[in-house]
Amino acid sequence: MLGEWGDFAYLKNVPWKAIDEIIKVEKFNKPLSDVISLDRRLPDYRIKECSSLTYPEDLPQASVIIVFCNEAPSVILRTAHSVVNRSPPRYLAEVILVDDFSDRDLHVIKPHLQQIYPDGIVKLLRADKRLGLIRARNFGAKNAVGDVVVFLDAHCEVTIQWLVEPLLSRIQESRTTVVCPLIDMLCSHTFHYSMNGGGAIGGFKWDMAFDWMSVPKREWQRMTSPTDYLRSPAMAGGLFAMDRKFFFELGGYDEGMNIWGGENVEISLRIWRCGGTLEFIPCSRVGHMYRHQFPYKTDRAYLSLNLKRVAEVWLDDYKRIFYLNRPDLKEKDAGDLTSRLKLKEDLKCKSFKWFLDNVFPELFVFDENVLAYGSVSK
Numbered sequence: 001m002l003g004e005w006g007d008f009a010y011l012k013n014v015p016w017k018a019i020d021e022i023i024k025v026e027k028f029n030k031p032l033s034d035v036i037s038l039d040r041r042l043p044d045y046r047i048k049e050c051s052s053l054t055y056p057e058d059l060p061q062a063s064v065i066i067v068f069c070n071e072a073p074s075v076i077l078r079t080a081h082s083v084v085n086r087s088p089p090r091y092l093a094e095v096i097l098v099d100d101f102s103d104r105d106l107h108v109i110k111p112h113l114q115q116i117y118p119d120g121i122v123k124l125l126r127a128d129k130r131l132g133l134i135r136a137r138n139f140g141a142k143n144a145v146g147d148v149v150v151f152l153d154a155h156c157e158v159t160i161q162w163l164v165e166p167l168l169s170r171i172q173e174s175r176t177t178v179v180c181p182l183i184d185m186l187c188s189h190t191f192h193y194s195m196n197g198g199g200a201i202g203g204f205k206w207d208m209a210f211d212w213m214s215v216p217k218r219e220w221q222r223m224t225s226p227t228d229y230l231r232s233p234a235m236a237g238g239l240f241a242m243d244r245k246f247f248f249e250l251g252g253y254d255e256g257m258n259i260w261g262g263e264n265v266e267i268s269l270r271i272w273r274c275g276g277t278l279e280f281i282p283c284s285r286v287g288h289m290y291r292h293q294f295p296y297k298t299d300r301a302y303l304s305l306n307l308k309r310v311a312e313v314w315l316d317d318y319k320r321i322f323y324l325n326r327p328d329l330k331e332k333d334a335g336d337l338t339s340r341l342k343l344k345e346d347l348k349c350k351s352f353k354w355f356l357d358n359v360f361p362e363l364f365v366f367d368e369n370v371l372a373y374g375s376v377s378k
């Protein structure tokens, strides 16, 4: 069967030129997705030690929240199917699909869910205006009932034992630990599921954009086995699990952020500095489809203002370096920040300097311990 075991797939009767035209509009190979099984099997790319780990029996229940705007129905549904198929029912409270005011025709989703999941395990909520992914995730989490919220993008496929055992057991051990699966790759042209080699954790640059980095020596030295968690200064954003009450104790996502971007670094800084820790879990693997362009309408200006909000709230006086990178944003209005600054006060969050010293020493501070700094122009 097409795409089975995560194999490369292609449509024999459709010329690549025609597919290319479709990809220009959809940003991925939609006709191919439409004929690949929603329940296709996937390879197990976990390191071999993972399959022999044992987990406690009595774990918290998860609500899996999947937000989407103008994604293709077959991709959204394959994400939901993979979650239901690969999560033990006793640990899955619900899957919540949040339709962020899509304006394309998604009418097939509701009847499909009613037919395949008459018990209502997969719920569909629709926002009554465009929220953007950040507020849409808050909206999903407010409607969730599980002990843990798990966020996924709407173009993912989860793999064997992805969630419940490795992620939930870690949260049960420590409710202030936020955990991320390793992110594998789903090819947007062939739906090939390919393994991401690992060996990377998350950080960011001074423009507040997320960035991968190789696992530092201090982490390798701390780990006691290859299945051990990896502490990461930042998360990529789309895929993570967190105690639901802790998510709201930490203030949820910043409602002042629009559409896309910045929220991943913001929540990472908040987790580390306000009482939590952030880890990557090697025994949990989820495939995510990377695309070169957004399939929905957005504006780069929103991203810039989101990044400015991160800098203004979380960088203390280090925001000077952010503005060295983004002088264009100095005078821009990023909206009201009072409630986020108050949250930082109320939670008694640690300083950015503490974060640099203890969590992210790799971030180079341009104007400290250097002979000179500045920019060069021709």
Ligand code: UDP
Residues within 6 Å of the ligand: 066, 067, 068, 069, 070, 071, 100, 131, 132, 133, 136, 152, 153, 154, 155, 238, 259, 260, 291, 294, 296
């Ligand atoms: N999304 C949304 N509303 C928006 C923008 C994005 O619900 O206004 C959804 C999108 O459909 C996807 C998730 O948020 O499921 C993350 O977006 P995307 O995958 O484009 O981000 P990337 O993976 O490229 O960082």
Ligand code: MN
Residues within 6 Å of the ligand: 153, 154, 155, 238, 288, 289
């Ligand atoms: Mn995505």
